[in-house]
Amino acid sequence: SEEALGHAQRLESVGQLTGGIAHDFNNLLTVIQGNLQVLEELPALAGHEFGQQLVSAATRAAHRGAELTSKLLAFSRRQVLQPAAVDVAALLEALADMLRRTLDQRIAIRVQLPPSGDEPLAVLADPGQLEAALLNLAINARDAMPEGGSLTFTAAPATELPGAVRRELNDPSARHERYLRIAIADTGTGMPESVKERAFEPFFTTKQPGRGTGLGLSTVYGFAKQSRGAVVIDSAPGAGTTLTLYLPRPWAEAPEPADEPAVSHALPP
Ligand code: ADP
Numbered sequence: 153s154e155e156a157l158g159h160a161q162r163l164e165s166v167g168q169l170t171g172g173i174a175h176d177f178n179n180l181l182t183v184i185q186g187n188l189q190v191l192e193e194l195p196a197l198a199g200h201e202f203g204q205q206l207v208s209a210a211t212r213a214a215h216r217g218a219e220l221t222s223k224l225l226a227f228s229r230r231q232v233l234q235p236a237a238v239d240v241a242a243l244l245e246a247l248a249d250m251l252r253r254t255l256d257q258r259i260a261i262r263v264q265l266p267p268s269g270d271e272p273l274a275v276l277a278d279p280g281q282l283e284a285a286l287l288n289l290a291i292n293a294r295d296a297m298p299e300g301g302s303l304t305f306t307a308a309p310a311t312e313l314p315g316a317v318r319r320e321l322n323d324p325s326a327r328h329e330r331y332l333r334i335a336i337a338d339t340g341t342g343m344p345e346s347v348k349e350r351a352f353e354p355f356f357t358t359k360q361p362g363r364g365t366g367l368g369l370s371t372v373y374g375f376a377k378q379s380r381g382a383v384v385i386d387s388a389p390g391a392g393t394t395l396t397l398y399l400p401r402p403w404a405e406a407p408e409p410a411d412e413p414a415v416s417h418a419l420p421p
Pocket of ligand 1 (some may be wrong): 296341342347357358359401
């Protein structure tokens with residue numbers, strides 16, 4: 153049945169995830185162990201440039217291991233810990249401020265919001281996870297614009313639910329009034345169809361080894377699902393990329409219970 157197939161695919165994703173982690177960790181531990189062993193056998197090397205290079209490489213590998221663990225923890229977190237009404241306008245302005253101070257100055261960062269005085273821009277989601285998801289998307293946008301460009305955050309009440317969003321929401325009768333749309337658009341490289349199709353898969357990355365974990369978008373996908381929302385990609389090579397989140401607004405009536413068992417991870421279909 154379709155349900156059994158979905159379950160098998162989810163299990164397969166979990167299997168890929170575990171295999172991927174074991175593989176990445178092994179590589180990192182090999183570097184750390186190997187370099188420390190050389191220094192242990194030749195302690196005099198520590199005073200030389202080559203010895204320092206071994207230390208630096210081991211330190212980098214350890215940092216990367218720590219980064220991988222924290223992304224993994226975010227990915228495998230099973231439920232939204234503290235859903236709350238989040239003021240999206242304030243969150244986007246604060247995030248944009250932080251990014252303006254930290255990203256390449258050739259990236260222009262904008263926030264587009266409806267005129268104030270309109271309906272409040274709030275979603276029901278875990279504030280920390282929402283911020284982490286937006287940060288993940290901003291980092292991807294930056295990576296796609298090595299020569300600079302523009303990064304635009306937009307938030308507004310949804311005026312429609314496109315077909316792809318309806319399918320993700322798994323609710324043919326979902327009403328757009330219940331959702332806020334948060335988009336993050338870049339003017340970067342864009343994605344070919346082959347990348348777009350797989351972008352939400354755990355551990356799928358096109359980045360250099362050591363640059364990407366492939367967990368960013370799968371974490372965002374899991375966050376959207378767990379928040380009873382959706383995330384969709386609009387991208388083409390040369391045309392830039394827009395990731396759009398549809399998240400429930402706090403005053404909407406309680407959504408139907410999700411048909412996923414409570415213990416399962418939210419993984420791409
Ligand atoms: P990572 O960033 O570690 O590679 P992600 O899951 O966040 O992992 O992204 C998966 C892949 O999707 C990236 O390697 C990249 O090829 C593509 N991608 C994600 N965001 C963008 C973007 N804004 N522009 C172009 N490609 C992107």
